[in-house]
Amino acid sequence: MPIDPAEQPVLDAVTAGFPAALGALGRLVRIPSIAFPGFPDEPLVTSAEAVAQLLRDTGAFELVEVRRSDYRTEDGSATGSPAVVARRPAAPGRPTVLLYAHHDVQPAGRDELWDTPPFEPTLRGGRLHGRGASDDKAGVITHVAAVTAASHALGDDLGVGIAVFVEGEEEAGSRSFDAFLAEHHSVLEADVIVVADSDNVSTTVPALTSSLRGNVTATLEIATLDHASHSGMFGGAAPDAVLASVRLLDTLWDEDGAVAVAGLESAVPPADGPTGPSDEQLVADAALLPGVRSIGRGSVAERLWYGPSITVTGIDVTDVVNASNTLLPSVRVRVSCRVAPGQDAGEAFAALERHLRAHAPFGAHLAVTDVDLGQPFLVDQSGWAARAARSALADGWGAEPELTGIGGSIPFISTLTERFPTAQILITGIEDPDTRAHSPNESQDLGVLRKAIAAEALLLARLSRRVER
Numbered sequence: 001m002p003i004d005p006a007e008q009p010v011l012d013a014v015t016a017g018f019p020a021a022l023g024a025l026g027r028l029v030r031i032p033s034i035a036f037p038g039f040p041d042e043p044l045v046t047s048a049e050a051v052a053q054l055l056r057d058t059g060a061f062e063l064v065e066v067r068r069s070d071y072r073t074e075d076g077s078a079t080g081s082p083a084v085v086a087r088r089p090a091a092p093g094r095p096t097v098l099l100y101a102h103h104d105v106q107p108a109g110r111d112e113l114w115d116t117p118p119f120e121p122t123l124r125g126g127r128l129h130g131r132g133a134s135d136d137k138a139g140v141i142t143h144v145a146a147v148t149a150a151s152h153a154l155g156d157d158l159g160v161g162i163a164v165f166v167e168g169e170e171e172a173g174s175r176s177f178d179a180f181l182a183e184h185h186s187v188l189e190a191d192v193i194v195v196a197d198s199d200n201v202s203t204t205v206p207a208l209t210s211s212l213r214g215n216v217t218a219t220l221e222i223a224t225l226d227h228a229s230h231s232g233m234f235g236g237a238a239p240d241a242v243l244a245s246v247r248l249l250d251t252l253w254d255e256d257g258a259v260a261v262a263g264l265e266s267a268v269p270p271a272d273g274p275t276g277p278s279d280e281q282l283v284a285d286a287a288l289l290p291g292v293r294s295i296g297r298g299s300v301a302e303r304l305w306y307g308p309s310i311t312v313t314g315i316d317v318t319d320v321v322n323a324s325n326t327l328l329p330s331v332r333v334r335v336s337c338r339v340a341p342g343q344d345a346g347e348a349f350a351a352l353e354r355h356l357r358a359h360a361p362f363g364a365h366l367a368v369t370d371v372d373l374g375q376p377f378l379v380d381q382s383g384w385a386a387r388a389a390r391s392a393l394a395d396g397w398g399a400e401p402e403l404t405g406i407g408g409s410i411p412f413i414s415t416l417t418e419r420f421p422t423a424q425i426l427i428t429g430i431e432d433p434d435t436r437a438h439s440p441n442e443s444q445d446l447g448v449l450r451k452a453i454a455a456e457a458l459l460l461a462r463l464s465r466r467v468e469r
């Protein structure tokens, strides 16, 4: 469908503003705004101030402020990270949209795994490389550039109310998120919430995320002996903790690698839901080595988006250079379990813990600690905002959007819906399958960024004309 000629100025403003948007993204990437415990707070403050200035420079907001929640951890040590809020009121009868992104990033990890320095924005092959270049500083820039373009093109006709929430601790688990929403509810209240922190089908096909798995993460300590002893003296009769751990972990999956824990449920894919990639596409996207097969049963969508999964993400045992002929008395294991939409994360954790306790071999002792729960979510696609978003994505990208699930979780989404129960949620994104968010060599495709800005600017323009809420 051709663009309404009245909207051409909006798209022209996106094109005109793109070099400035890219420059601003590069400046944000230079700030190592990591909210993990043990990292300094100062870059988070710098980064929040930089985002606030970008929002002020749009000239579209009555209020732009850096705020922190009063939230404290149990030991009283940490406060919430600095977040940025902004607001412009809606014209009478027009809706208000809340634009969400986060300005904190994952730690860079080992520098030698990066082809370019992680906090040095580098343009190569049509992509901007650097930690946070995509997740989620490109989300921040999408909001800034879309507001700038819509407000330049429409002037006083920009009738939509706009609230902005740029969080500073998403990668660190959004610990003060709920408290922040409660404390700053009136600034953030909206009819529609756009969360620009997800994925696209490819660099040419946009996606609207419609289903998210939840997450249960826990640390297990498996102990069999009071202290270490010589494997030559006792091996073969005294069970060591590695043996017990390997046997226990093996019970979590069946022969196909599918989850074998009673009580961890799968969802029935909705009839109009996303169909998902082919197995060949999965093999390519996840970079399976030659000859390595995918695991589980059913379609890729059923496995990635509507079924549970269990991954061991860390094990504390003696490392190989320090290996000696010793029976290890205890082992620590970090287990991450993805929860299908429809199942409560607490219920899923209970099922996992029941399974582990029932299957601990040789009477091994089991302690379960550091439990984190994130709820799964299915996004309602039937509202007017979802329809408006689909048409804006189609016109901004020049390709019909697909509904997709994501196998990961965005735990704060369910918090958002609890705090703003009447708001319609739209999960858009700036990533594509080659983004490598959270990994070395993260990068943002510039074409995707431009199209994401165009789609969001069109959405703001269209919501400016929407009369009934």
Ligand SMILES: [Zn+2]
Pocket (backbone or CB within 6 Å): 102, 135, 136, 170, 197
């Ligand atoms: Zn993110």
